[in-house]
Amino acid sequence: MSRPRPEPIQVVKQRRDAALNALLDSVPYIQFLNVTFDRRGDELTAQLNFSEKHIGNPFLPAIHGGVTAAFLEITAMISLNWSHLWERIESGALDPEDMAKGILPRQPKTIDFTVDYLRSGLPRDAYARATISRAGRRYASVHVEAWQDHKDKLFAQGSGHFLMPQDDDKS
Amino acid sequence: MADKTKLARQFIQAIPHAQELGLVLDEIGDGVARISMPYDKKLVGDPQSGVIAGGAVSALMDTCCGAAVMCHPDAPGGTATIDLRIDYMRAATPGQTISTKATCHHITRNVAFVRAVAMDDDTDRPVATASGAFTVENGF
Numbered sequence: 001m002s003r004p005r006p007e008p009i010q011v012v013k014q015r016r017d018a019a020l021n022a023l024l025d026s027v028p029y030i031q032f033l034n035v036t037f038d039r040r041g042d043e044l045t046a047q048l049n050f051s052e053k054h055i056g057n058p059f060l061p062a063i064h065g066g067v068t069a070a071f072l073e074i075t076a077m078i079s080l081n082w083s084h085l086w087e088r089i090e091s092g093a094l095d096p097e098d099m100a101k102g103i104l105p106r107q108p109k110t111i112d113f114t115v116d117y118l119r120s121g122l123p124r125d126a127y128a129r130a131t132i133s134r135a136g137r138r139y140a141s142v143h144v145e146a147w148q149d150h151k152d153k154l155f156a157q158g159s160g161h162f163l164m165p166q167d168d169d170k171s
Numbered sequence: 172m173a174d175k176t177k178l179a180r181q182f183i184q185a186i187p188h189a190q191e192l193g194l195v196l197d198e199i200g201d202g203v204a205r206i207s208m209p210y211d212k213k214l215v216g217d218p219q220s221g222v223i224a225g226g227a228v229s230a231l232m233d234t235c236c237g238a239a240v241m242c243h244p245d246a247p248g249g250t251a252t253i254d255l256r257i258d259y260m261r262a263a264t265p266g267q268t269i270s271t272k273a274t275c276h277h278i279t280r281n282v283a284f285v286r287a288v289a290m291d292d293d294t295d296r297p298v299a300t301a302s303g304a305f306t307v308e309n310g311f
Contacts, residue, residue, distance in 0.1 A: 028215045029224035055187040056234075057249065059311050064188035065237070065252035066230025073226045107217055110225040114256040 015096055019089045020044075022099035023081060027074075033067065035074050042086055046075040048126040048146075055123065063121030068146070072128060072158035073113050076142040079130035080108050080162055084140075106165035108140060113160035121155055122148055138164055176200045179241035182249065182311060189234050192227065196238070202246075202275040204238035206231065209268045221265035228289060229257055231271055232301040236285040239273035240305045246278060249311040253282070255303035263298045267291040273301075281307055 020039055024030055034049040048054070048063075048071045056064025085105060088094040094105070128146035143159045176199055183189060183196050183206075192214070198205040208214075208223075208231045216224025233255055240250040263269050273287035287301040 026218045027224070028213050028218070029227055032213045033226070053187055053191040056189075057251070057311075058185060058187060059249075062251075064186065064230065064233070065255070066192075066226075066233035067188055069229040069233060069255060069257075070224070070226025073229060074224075077225075102218065104219070106219070109262075110259045112256065112258045113225065113229065114254065115229075115252070116254050117252045120251065 015089065018096035019085070019094065019099055020082065022096055022104065023078060025100070026102060026104055029070075030074055030078075033070060033074065035071060037078065042083065044079050044082060044129070046071065046078070046128045048128070050123060050125050060120060061123050063123065063126070065115075065117060068117065068121050068126075068156045069113070069115045069158070071126065072115055072144045072146055072156060073110065073160065075128040075146075076113070076130045076144045076158065076160055077108065077110065077162070080132055080135070080140055080142050083132055083135065084108070084164065108162040108164050111139070111161040111163055113158060115156060115158040117156055119153070119155045124148060126155065136164070138166075140164055175244070175246070176242050179238060182241060183234065183238045186234065188230065192230060194231065194234060197270070199238055199242045202239055202243035202278075203272065204235050204242060205270065205272050206235040206238060207268050207270040210266050217262075220262065222262040223265075223269065225257075225259055228259070228263070228269060228299055229255070231269060232257055232273070232287050232289060232299065235271040235273040236287050236301060236303050237305065239275040239285050239287070240278070240283040240307070243275045243278050243283065246275075246283065246307060247309050249308040250283060250305045251308065253304040253306055255301060257299055257301045259299050260297055263289075263291045264293070269298060278307065283307055
């Protein structure tokens with residue numbers, strides 16, 4: 001019974017965080033909406049950091065439906081891309097330093113996205129997690145749930161289909 | 172009737188997020204709205220190609236659909252999105268303004284049904300289409 005000695009914790013964390021940050025920092029729109037991600041192993045939770053600029057109805061006030069839709073789509077897209085790239089990040093085939101310089105694999109493309117608005121978005125932070133229902137070679141199907149105060153009281157959910165990049169150098 | 176259009180116009184122009192996206196209300200009235208979003212680097216979703224993020228197109232579509240509901244002759248006031256589906260047909264050409272036209276094609280006491288299409292300079296090939304259901308509110 002022998003196995004390679006596990007990598008030190010800081011090496012593992014540094015690699016994963018650097019790769020995730022490179023993916024996020026490369027997208028101006030994610031910065032524009034101020035969406036950040038928490039990582040636990042490979043699991044991601046997205047956070048929409050509230051700003052007055054997210055308001056759609058100033059009388060209520062409530063978060064703009066378009067902001068909610070965009071937040072869900074970003075969560076779906078990043079979660080899908082992250083799971084798609086995970087093996088290559090872990091194996092070292094993708095170098096986080098190169099990724100930070102903008103040398104990134106192509107993203108999946110959104111084919112369609114549907115959002116259900118379950119309650120109005122309150123003027124505070126929101127959270128979302130995506131489940132990849134199917135990750136095929138060409139197509140992927142992703143479901144996203146978003147909440148604010150209570151995880152079991154969703155304020156929106158969404159689902160969409162994505163076209164996976166075909167130019168991966170997987171021999 | 173003209174008052175409703177004026178009210179809807181004022182409402183759309185007062186939306187903080189619409190201002191943040193740089194949305195321009197081109198036309199509104201009788202259940203039809205046209206809103207455009209000039210190209211802006213901060214809205215880019217794919218850094219390698221410079222293509223606008225799908226989410227920004229969603230926000231534009233959602234705003235335009237809501238505007239179409241509010242300016243419908245039978246709409247008593249404001250609206251909120253119940254459900255919105257967007258189909259992304261192709262990437263919008265970087266550097267070009269994205270223009271949307273939304274039509275509220277049916278409205279009941281409680282629900283408004285809307286369709287929308289988004290184009291860039293090449294108006295023969297839509298960038299995206301949307302269809303959704305919206306609430307019908309008495310006030311704003």
